[in-house]
Amino acid sequence: MGTASIHRLAYHWIYLCQERFTSMENGRAQFPFPYQPYTIQEQFMQALYSALDQGKVGIFESPTGTGKSLSLICGALSWLTDYEEKRRQEAAALLHDGEAVLSTSTAQSSTSSSSAEPDWITDFVQKKAERDLVSKLKEEESKRKKREERLEMIRNNVQLKYAMKRKSCEDEEAFKLLQLSKEEQTDAQGDQEDEELIIAEYESDDESKTRSRFCGAEDDSDDDLVEEHVTKIYYCSRTHSQLAQFVHEVQKSPFSKDISLVTLGSRQNLCVNEEVRRLGSIQRINDRCIEMQKNKHEKPHHEEGVKRKRGQAKSVCPYHKASALQQMRDDVLGTVHDIEQMLKLGRETHSCPYYATRLAVPPAQLVVLPYQMLLHEATRKAAGVQLKGQVVIIDEAHNLSDTLSCIHSAELNGAQLCRVHSQLTQYADRYKSRLKAKNLMYIKQILFVIEGLVRVLGGKVGQNPQSQTTQTGTEMLSINNFLFKAQIDNINLFKLQRYFEKSLISRKLGGFVEKYAGSGVSLHTPSSSNKENRRTEGLNRYLQTLQSNQSTLPVSSAGQQGSEAEKVLSASPMMQVEGFFMALTNSNTDGRVVVHRQGTLSESSVKFLLLNPAVHFAQVLKQCRAVIIAGGTMQPVSDFKQELLFSAGVGEERIIEFSCGHVIPPENILPLVLCSGPSGQELDFTFQNRDSPRMMDETGRILSNICNVVPGGVVCFFPSYEYSKRIVSHWEASGALTRLANKKKIFQEPKKANQVEQVLSEFSRCIQRCAVDAGGLSGALLFSVVGGKMSEGINFSDDLGRCVVMVGMPYPNIKSPELQEKMSYLDKHLIHSGGRSPGQALIENLCMKAVNQSIGRAIRHRGDYSSIVLCDRRYSRPATLSKLPAWIKDRTSTHTTFGPAFASLRKFFLEKKQKQV
Numbered sequence: 001m002g003t004a005s006i007h008r009l010a011y012h013w014i015y016l017c018q019e020r021f022t023s024m025e026n027g028r029a030q031f032p033f034p035y036q037p038y039t040i041q042e043q044f045m046q047a048l049y050s051a052l053d054q055g056k057v058g059i060f061e062s063p064t065g066t067g068k069s070l071s072l073i074c075g076a077l078s079w080l081t082d083y084e085e086k087r088r089q090e091a092a093a094l095l096h097d098g099e100a101v102l103s104t105s106t107a108q109s110s111t112s113s114s115s116a117e118p119d120w121i122t123d124f125v126q127k128k129a130e131r132d133l134v135s136k137l138k139e140e141e142s143k144r145k146k147r148e149e150r151l152e153m154i155r156n157n158v159q160l161k162y163a164m165k166r167k168s169c170e171d172e173e174a175f176k177l178l179q180l181s182k183e184e185q186t187d188a189q190g191d192q193e194d195e196e197l198i199i200a201e202y203e204s205d206d207e208s209k210t211r212s213r214f215c216g217a218e219d220d221s222d223d224d225l226v227e228e229h230v231t232k233i234y235y236c237s238r239t240h241s242q243l244a245q246f247v248h249e250v251q252k253s254p255f256s257k258d259i260s261l262v263t264l265g266s267r268q269n270l271c272v273n274e275e276v277r278r279l280g281s282i283q284r285i286n287d288r289c290i291e292m293q294k295n296k297h298e299k300p301h302h303e304e305g306v307k308r309k310r311g312q313a314k315s316v317c318p319y320h321k322a323s324a325l326q327q328m329r330d331d332v333l334g335t336v337h338d339i340e341q342m343l344k345l346g347r348e349t350h351s352c353p354y355y356a357t358r359l360a361v362p363p364a365q366l367v368v369l370p371y372q373m374l375l376h377e378a379t380r381k382a383a384g385v386q387l388k389g390q391v392v393i394i395d396e397a398h399n400l401s402d403t404l405s406c407i408h409s410a411e412l413n414g415a416q417l418c419r420v421h422s423q424l425t426q427y428a429d430r431y432k433s434r435l436k437a438k439n440l441m442y443i444k445q446i447l448f449v450i451e452g453l454v455r456v457l458g459g460k461v462g463q464n465p466q467s468q469t470t471q472t473g474t475e476m477l478s479i480n481n482f483l484f485k486a487q488i489d490n491i492n493l494f495k496l497q498r499y500f501e502k503s504l505i506s507r508k509l510g511g512f513v514e515k516y517a518g519s520g521v522s523l524h525t526p527s528s529s530n531k532e533n534r535r536t537e538g539l540n541r542y543l544q545t546l547q548s549n550q551s552t553l554p555v556s557s558a559g560q561q562g563s564e565a566e567k568v569l570s571a572s573p574m575m576q577v578e579g580f581f582m583a584l585t586n587s588n589t590d591g592r593v594v595v596h597r598q599g600t601l602s603e604s605s606v607k608f609l610l611l612n613p614a615v616h617f618a619q620v621l622k623q624c625r626a627v628i629i630a631g632g633t634m635q636p637v638s639d640f641k642q643e644l645l646f647s648a649g650v651g652e653e654r655i656i657e658f659s660c661g662h663v664i665p666p667e668n669i670l671p672l673v674l675c676s677g678p679s680g681q682e683l684d685f686t687f688q689n690r691d692s693p694r695m696m697d698e699t700g701r702i703l704s705n706i707c708n709v710v711p712g713g714v715v716c717f718f719p720s721y722e723y724s725k726r727i728v729s730h731w732e733a734s735g736a737l738t739r740l741a742n743k744k745k746i747f748q749e750p751k752k753a754n755q756v757e758q759v760l761s762e763f764s765r766c767i768q769r770c771a772v773d774a775g776g777l778s779g780a781l782l783f784s785v786v787g788g789k790m791s792e793g794i795n796f797s798d799d800l801g802r803c804v805v806m807v808g809m810p811y812p813n814i815k816s817p818e819l820q821e822k823m824s825y826l827d828k829h830l831i832h833s834g835g836r837s838p839g840q841a842l843i844e845n846l847c848m849k850a851v852n853q854s855i856g857r858a859i860r861h862r863g864d865y866s867s868i869v870l871c872d873r874r875y876s877r878p879a880t881l882s883k884l885p886a887w888i889k890d891r892t893s894t895h896t897t898f899g900p901a902f903a904s905l906r907k908f909f910l911e912k913k914q915k916q917v
Contacts, residue, residue, distance in 0.1 A: 028046065031045045031049075032074055032253075037074075038663050040066060041066065041071045043658075043660060044060065044066075044071040045078070047060070048060065048072065048075035048076060048628065048658075050656075051626060051628060051656050052625075052628070053083075055625050057626070057627045057628075057645060057655050058627070058629065058658065059630075059637055059640070059641070059656070059657045059658070060628060060630040060658045060659075061632070061633065061637075061660070062630070063632050063856065063887055064632040065663065065861045065864065066660065067663075069245070070249055072393060072395070072628075073250055074253060074254070076628075077233070077259060077365075077366070080233060197427075197431070197511050198431055199508050229362045229386050229390075230362070230364075230365065231365075232364055232391070233390070233392075233393060234369065234385065234391065234392045236368075236369050236370060236374045236392070236395070237370070237394075238370070240370065242396060243263060243368050244339060246395070247261065248338065250366070256336055259336065259365055260333045260334075260363060260366070261366040261368065262360040262361060262364040263339055263342065263368045263369070264358070264369040264383055265369075265370070266354075267282065267285050268282045269339060270339065270352075271285060271289065272346040273352075276288050276289060283572075284510070286507075291511055292315055293317065293320060295315060317352065319350055319351055325359060327349060327351065328351040328352075329360045331349070333360050333364060339353075358383060361383070361384045367385070369385070371403055371407070373385065374392065374394075374620070375403065375404055376408070377616070387619075387620060387624050388623045389623075389625050391624065391625055391626050391628070392624045392626075392627045392628070393628040393630065394628070394629050395630050396630075397634070398632075398852075398853065399849070400617075401613050404644075408583065408610045409583065409609055410576065410582075411576075411606070411608070412573070412577065412605060413603065413604065413605040414454060414459055414465045414468075414605070416573035416576060417453055417461070417465075417577075418461055418465040418601070418602075421450045422461075422462070423513050424447055424450075424509060424574070427443075427512050428440065439503065442495075442496065442499045442503070442505075445491055445496060446496065449491055449496070452486035453488075453606055456485055457597060458471060458597055458601065458604070459604070465600070466602045468601035468602075469599065469600060470598070470599060470601055471597055472598060473597050474595065474817050475594070476592055476817050476821055479586065482584075482593040482606075493584050493585050500581065500582075506578050510572045513572040514572075586608075586615070590612040590615050591611055591612070592611060592821050593607065593608055593609070594607040594817060594821075612829075614645075614648040615648075622649075633852040633853060634659070635849075635852060635883055635886075636845050636883040638833075639838070639841055639842060641655065642831070642838065647830070659886055661886065661887045662859065662887040664859055664862055664864060664865070666891055667911075668859070668863075668864065668866075670866075670867040671868040671870070671884075671889075671891055671892040672868065672894075672895060672901050672904065673881075673895065674870065674872075674898065675876055676898055677698035678701045678705060678898045681698040683871050683872050684872065684873055684874070685719070685809065690808060696731070697734065700731050700734070702871060703781070706803055706869065709906045709909055710802050710803040711771075711779055711909060711913070712771065712802040713767050713781075713801050713802060714779065714782070715784055715796055715805070716781065716782065716783055716784065716805040717785065717810075717854045718807050719808045719810035720786075720810070721785050723808075724749075740781060743777065743778055743781075744779050744780050744781040745770075745777055745781070746783070747759055747763045747766075747783070748782075749783060749790050763780050767779050767800060768799075779802075786810040786854050787810065796857045796858050797859075797860035798860075801857060802865075804866065806851060806869070806872075808872050809872050809874055809875070809880075811846075811847045812843065812847070814843060822839075822842065823839025823840070823842055826842055827839045845883070851870075852885055855888070856885070867908060869901075869905075876894045881894075
């Protein structure tokens with residue numbers, strides 16, 4: 001009985017450690033919610049709960065205005081609460097069984113006689129295994145109770161006392177914080193000049209040896225509350241504003257008092273040291289932060305009788321103190337904060353939010369972070385994010401494939417390559433007597449690869465890249481062919497990648513450049529040879545021209561651009577070079593290198609294009625317990641599943657799809673497909689036809705009629721900025737624009753992002769004024785662009801968007817070399833279905849995704865109403881209609897003539913007006 005029992009316990013213990021619990025088969029009948037949820041919200045939460053419980057990959061579509069964020073929060077956190085309770089019960093039952101087995105086996109052994117030697121040996125081994133297992137169970141239970149008690153103390157604002165088993169609390173805590181960011185610390189070697197800029201000795205190419213240096217810092221197993229990662233949910237979205245909005249929804253939810261939430265961000269977003277923030281660029285902020293932490297952690301070594309050299313005191317960050325960081329970590333875990341609230345807290349407590357939030361990740365139950373921090377492996381590790389056995393929710397995921405490709409792509413221009421080659425050469429020359437042989441060897445290899453990249457662009461290093469001419473053209477190469485063409489196929493890029501990671505050469509070079517490069521003056525020391533000076537003479541002249549050119553600018557412009565030029569000169573592109581080197585380690589079939597020659601070396605570029613985003617997403621899918629991919633408009637889903645899920649090895653049985661309708665009643669939306677205009681002109685906005693005067697005139701007449709019957713705001717989307725400019729110019733010449741302006745005030749989407757808010761504010765104020773002044777204009781008309789700054793993330797709710805007009809179909813530029821290569825890749829590697837190639841399907845899906853995002857701007861809540869007018873006969877095709885969101889597609893009517901469509905539009909708004917009266 002004892003052996004069988006111990007085997008059973010061991011099996012359950014392994015099961016427990018791997019966090020594979022029996023599912024909560026009955027699910028949940030009710031979910032905590034701040035108000036009575038809509039039926040579709042209840043369905044959403046039940047489907048989400050089931051997906052998390054069964055470890056699925058879920059694709060969830062819930063239109064904007066249906067309370068998607070709250071449904072995600074309440075559904076996911078309800079599951080997490082139940083999951084933790086289930087785990088607690090199973091662990092308690094397992095501990096009870098273990099103690100029972102242990103007592104039973106002890107009683108049996110005392111009554112049985114063991115005459116043969118093997119019996120007592122077996123008995124001893126069995127008892128030891130039982131005792132070890134029960135001890136382990138008790139230890140886990142003790143950790144859990146400590147963690148819960150501590151969180152309860154934090155929430156009750158009780159003064160915490162920690163018995164830390166460290167020799168030096170502050171130094172060790174600082175070391176651990178820096179380790180979370182994977183930033184190697186080295187002790188000062190003496191008082192020699194520029195010691196902090198010297199690369200430490202590179203011990204070995206074997207990663208296991210370099211990794212062993214950190215083992216001592218990870219052996220503090222008693223500090224369970226800091227190091228152990230509890231089961232958690234990682235929520236990520238595109239922008240910090242979207243993350244802040246999500247956190248505000250958590251604060252309004254029933255879980256706000258019981259959940260431990262931490263929001264992660266970059267140093268640029270979380271730094272509260274004004275001296276560092278003023279540096280501007282994220283690279284310079286990172287470099288300065290690391291330098292200040294290193295200065296704090298350095299230990300001076302003074303030999304007896306040797307006088308200490310005088311020098312400028314090294315600055316340290318006053319916000320990086322262990323006690324303050326611990327206190328802020330506890331504050332973050334005890335109360336839900338968004339980034340703005342954390343910045344305020346950091347300033348008040350004189351503590352660094354960046355490092356405090358990273359300390360809070362392991363015990364947090366909900367971690368909120370941007371896309372890049374979760375989807376990029378190196379960034380994920382640096383942030384201390386561990387995905388194994390956890391839940392990931394990716395919101396606003398309609399462009400997830402493009403996001404993955406963008407994150408893992410890299411581009412370098414000729415000016416950057418020449419500049420970093422000069423900087424690294426001068427760095428090596430200055431410190432060659434103090435660098436170890438292996439460091440010099442790797443630096444020479446990096447320089448050799450950079451020379452090869454410049455050679456591919458048709459130039460030479462050491463000369464002014466602006467004056468070097470190159471033959472214009474674009475070339476698409478596989479990774480292997482590119483390496484051969486650049487003559488760098490003999491370099492082991494994987495070893496170089498490890499060297500970049502372990503030596504921190506990018507940061508060292510950045511510090512060197514920032515210290516010595518205030519202008520285009522050569523960084524060479526006086527001892528440099530004439531030959532070395534000649535080698536960079538051309539580059540230095542080029543750098544000097546960047547500053548001399550400022551003299552011809554107006555004072556304000558020259559000051560601003562001069563500041564930008566100074567930032568460029570005092571920064572090193574080595575981080576971008578490192579990223580490009582890393583990109584070249586992808587599989588030959590998964591990417592391509594695009595060589596753009598633009599006439600001059602400085603403007604020419606090499607770009608790595610990732611063709612298979614699934615290869616990087618597969619890591620997330622494999623490690624996580626469950627992955628939820630959510631969005632307001634996820635249609636079309638077919639290519640998404642093929643490109644990101646099936647290609648990553650996810651089986652159909654693991655995927656579930658959920659799509660709900662909108663909360664608005666059917667009569668509150670009127671989607672129309674127009675096949676012809678008021679004069680009978682067929683609407684065919686193909687590239688060949690859209691520039692014809694007749695097509696432009698007909699579009700003007702359609703808009704004029706719409707503005708006659710639609711109150712408030714009308715938003716008209718064009719397929720591109722170029723076409724928007726062309727058609728508006730035509731209307732201006734023909735008088736159509738004046739006729740439109742007599743009905744509604746006209747606004748145009750700005751190209752500069754910092755002007756969007758101003759245009760939207762004026763657009764909104766104009767509509768509000770028109771609603772009061774019945775004798776004036778009937779509202780405002782906004783010309784926008786599909787894929788522009790107003791096609792995503794902007795709410796045109798209520799009177800701001802009573803009608804959304806889509807002019808033509810926004811197909812991407814099929815002549816783009818990158819797009820052609822992507823189509824070719826998909827045609828080779830994905831299954832052909834429906835009589836169309838995967839490449840052709842990609843083109844159509846990109847178009848319809850953009851359309852769906854744009855037309856989804858109008859309906860934002862249950863009481864809202866709006867019309868959607870799709871101006872192009874091609875929208876009437878069944879295959880195209882099927883790619884619209886279900887809640888729009890089911891209510892769409894197609895009209896071959898304009899009369900009936902206009903009649904239904906007028907009737908729609910008359911009925912709304914009568915209801916309001």
